[in-house]
Amino acid sequence: MRKFKEFIIEKLILLCGLAAIFFVVLIFLFLLKEGLAVFKTVSPFKFLFGESWYPISEPAQLGILPLILGSLLVTVGAAIISVPIGVGCAVYIAEIAPLKIKEVLKAGIELLAAIPSVVLGFIGMVTLVPLVKNVFHLPTGLTALSGSIMLAFMAMPTIVSIAEDALYSVPKTYKEGALALGATHWQTIWRVMLPAASSGILAAVMLGIGRVIGETMAVMMITGNAAVLPKSLLVPVRTLTATIAAEMGEAVVGSEHFFALFAIGIVLFVISFAINVTADLFLHKRQ
Amino acid sequence: MAKIETKNLNLWYGSFHALKNINARIEPNRITAIIGPSGCGKSTLLRVFNRMNDLIEGVRMDGEALIDGKNILGPEADLVALRKKVGMVFQRPNPFPLSIYENIVFGQKVHAGRIRKSALDEIVEDSLKDVLLWDELKDRLRESALRLSLEQKQRLCIARLIAVKPDVLLMDEPCSTLDPQATARVEELMRELKSKYTIIIVTHNMQQAARVSDDTGFMLLSEMIEFGETEDIFTKPRDKRTEDYITGRYG
Numbered sequence: 001m002r003k004f005k006e007f008i009i010e011k012l013i014l015l016c017g018l019a020a021i022f023f024v025v026l027i028f029l030f031l032l033k034e035g036l037a038v039f040k041t042v043s044p045f046k047f048l049f050g051e052s053w054y055p056i057s058e059p060a061q062l063g064i065l066p067l068i069l070g071s072l073l074v075t076v077g078a079a080i081i082s083v084p085i086g087v088g089c090a091v092y093i094a095e096i097a098p099l100k101i102k103e104v105l106k107a108g109i110e111l112l113a114a115i116p117s118v119v120l121g122f123i124g125m126v127t128l129v130p131l132v133k134n135v136f137h138l139p140t141g142l143t144a145l146s147g148s149i150m151l152a153f154m155a156m157p158t159i160v161s162i163a164e165d166a167l168y169s170v171p172k173t174y175k176e177g178a179l180a181l182g183a184t185h186w187q188t189i190w191r192v193m194l195p196a197a198s199s200g201i202l203a204a205v206m207l208g209i210g211r212v213i214g215e216t217m218a219v220m221m222i223t224g225n226a227a228v229l230p231k232s233l234l235v236p237v238r239t240l241t242a243t244i245a246a247e248m249g250e251a252v253v254g255s256e257h258f259f260a261l262f263a264i265g266i267v268l269f270v271i272s273f274a275i276n277v278t279a280d281l282f283l284h285k286r287q
Numbered sequence: 288m289a290k291i292e293t294k295n296l297n298l299w300y301g302s303f304h305a306l307k308n309i310n311a312r313i314e315p316n317r318i319t320a321i322i323g324p325s326g327c328g329k330s331t332l333l334r335v336f337n338r339m340n341d342l343i344e345g346v347r348m349d350g351e352a353l354i355d356g357k358n359i360l361g362p363e364a365d366l367v368a369l370r371k372k373v374g375m376v377f378q379r380p381n382p383f384p385l386s387i388y389e390n391i392v393f394g395q396k397v398h399a400g401r402i403r404k405s406a407l408d409e410i411v412e413d414s415l416k417d418v419l420l421w422d423e424l425k426d427r428l429r430e431s432a433l434r435l436s437l438e439q440k441q442r443l444c445i446a447r448l449i450a451v452k453p454d455v456l457l458m459d460e461p462c463s464t465l466d467p468q469a470t471a472r473v474e475e476l477m478r479e480l481k482s483k484y485t486i487i488i489v490t491h492n493m494q495q496a497a498r499v500s501d502d503t504g505f506m507l508l509s510e511m512i513e514f515g516e517t518e519d520i521f522t523k524p525r526d527k528r529t530e531d532y533i534t535g536r537y538g
Binding site: 176177178179182 | 339371447
């Protein structure tokens with residue numbers, strides 16, 4: 001009887017494990033089925049590198065290059081802002097902060113992660129957007145830059161907590177060794193701790209970027225959503241995610257437009273997948 | 288003049304009195320062993336000499352520890368200069384996760400800033416020759432130091448120290464992770480290094496202390512029970528407790 005119970009429990013757990021993979025595969029297949037249909041009307045090359053996105057004009061123009069560049073621009077901008085601040089913050093928490101400040105900071109970072117993105121987007125809309133508009137004397141503050149700053153806040157918790165973890169797991173003997181050779185605290189951090197934690201920190205950065213590229217709500221609210229080729233950080237852009245979210249409701253089921261949105265989904269899926277795999281590689285290299 | 292001298296040295300971890308009134312004179316160019324059962328304070332004493340205890344929160348010290356006649360315990364002591372002069376080899380070899388070459392030049396880069404590459408190359412070669420690793424490793428300098436054997440790692444850690452030209456080498460059970468052959472070779476190396484450095488070794492291995500050291504201090508329960516020439520300590524100990532320890536009655 002006991003053996004039978006064990007058997008049932010083991011199989012149930014196995015089923016849970018398989019379910020996760022099963023659903024991912026199912027989602028991907030569904031995306032492929034719906035998305036690939038668009039290539040009956042446009043070639044993959046024209047789809048990826050076409051410069052205009054007019055999905056409801058006649059005939060529809062389905063080039064997603066402006067959207068890819070929009071996502072890329074916002075993401076790179078967010079990375080440039082959040083990586084130095086995030087890694088700096090992680091170094092401070094892991095190595096420098098006194099215990100009390102450390103706890104306060106960690107709680108603060110967790111709180112930042114807990115803010116729903118729509119709330120962050122809303123705050124950005126009423127504070128950041130006018131600020132960007134006034135500082136750069138722009139006709140509108142709904143720009144890629146505003147999106148980058150906002151998304152930097154969202155990437156920060158991921159980057160800080162994983163990078164801090166990586167620094168924390170650097171063996172104490174490295175630190176002792178460096179200090180015993182007469183290195184200062186900063187030299188120890190810069191020359192020993194950071195290199196020793198580098199793969200973990202890279203993974204932190206990748207996961208932070210993964211979070212940014214998949215983010216939808218906040219970018220939709222504050223990047224202006226103009227599907228044109230962006231020429232600088234100070235113009236409105238539209239991202240891949242925002243396009244799907246904004247247009248899926250209006251697209252006629254079974255139309256070219258509908259299929260094109262799913263194809264955008266495939267592109268996003270591939271990008272996130274690549275980022276996650278890279279992060280995973282770095283994390284495993286660490287062990 | 289003694290190289291290192293302690294006068295009524297006391298140390299507390301919080302409320303735990305870890306060193307009680309330690310008085311010792313350590314002579315230059317000799318190997319001094321500190322022996323005693325675990326927890327007796329021998330590593331703590333060693334870590335006074337390069338102030339590594341400072342990393343532990345709640346440490347208090349009083350009394351004096353003099354190196355070349357200068358007290359190193361005061362707040363005015365320059366820790367960076369002290370640790371450059373007094374190097375340490377740890378129980379577990381701890382090369383940095385960098386290349387062999389970078390491990391050795393680490394001290395130079397930290398202390399001297401920019402140096403010509405040829406000067407660095409020379410330092411690497413000299414230091415590796417001093418620890419008898421040059422022939423083995425001269426073609427592998429760019430490889431990660433983490434791939435070396437334990438003995439090679441420990442030798443590399445010694446080379447890394449020698450590269451910053453210290454006066455004193457502190458060794459905290461440097462052979463405890465090594466096999467007997469490697470231990471013998473590292474002891475041989477210590478004897479060779481003796482002419483240039485003052486060496487203090489902490490060990491729980493009495494045979495090692497007897498083999499390698501000129502002077503020995505025996506510690507028990509935070510106190511220095513007996514300190515003197517190794518031969519005397521091992522053949523005619525003055526204190527009953529020393530005799531009991533070296534004859535293996537406890538420990």
